Amino acid sequence: xxxxxxxxxxxxxxxxxxxxxxxxxxxxxxxxxxxxxxxxxxxxxxxxxxxxxxxxxxxxxxxxxxxxxxxxxxxxxxxxxxxxxxxxxxxxxxxxxxxxxxxxxxxxxxxxxxxxxxxxxxxxxxxxxxxxxxxxxxxxxxxxxxxxxxxxx
Numbered sequence: 001x002x003x004x005x006x007x008x009x010x011x012x013x014x015x016x017x018x019x020x021x022x023x024x025x026x027x028x029x030x031x032x033x034x035x036x037x038x039x040x041x042x043x044x045x046x047x048x049x050x051x052x053x054x055x056x057x058x059x060x061x062x063x064x065x066x067x068x069x070x071x072x073x074x075x076x077x078x079x080x081x082x083x084x085x086x087x088x089x090x091x092x093x094x095x096x097x098x099x100x101x102x103x104x105x106x107x108x109x110x111x112x113x114x115x116x117x118x119x120x121x122x123x124x125x126x127x128x129x130x131x132x133x134x135x136x137x138x139x140x141x142x143x144x145x146x147x148x149x150x151x152x153x
Contacts, residue, residue, distance in 0.1 A: 004140045022129050030122045034088055036064055039130045040072050041089055042096045046134035053144040084114040088123055095127045
């Protein structure tokens, strides 16, 4: 797979704005372990190898367990995730697969039990940001480190 372009170099002001939004979510005080789960799950759904690779490494660094990382794609069948995490993962999938889910009440209503209104906004922006990064990385064929090493060989 060949990278299509360096989108950071071509539109630096736009990418600075996306990065600033990312940083604002990170600085909002939202639970960092939940951030990792959301980013990883959205990136899996979007087929973004670059982001999956990055978010697995970040989650490990911050103390997430290997078992929870490995089972995130099957979170519904695993007892390892809290009800709060389940609500967030359901909302992540609903917004990432928006044409199919239409962000129906069945996906939104559980959030109100586990998150404040401010946290629901934070979560929704987080999901939007990771979907933006996924679309940039997949659309422009960003290569994760393993691909770069393979090409050099």
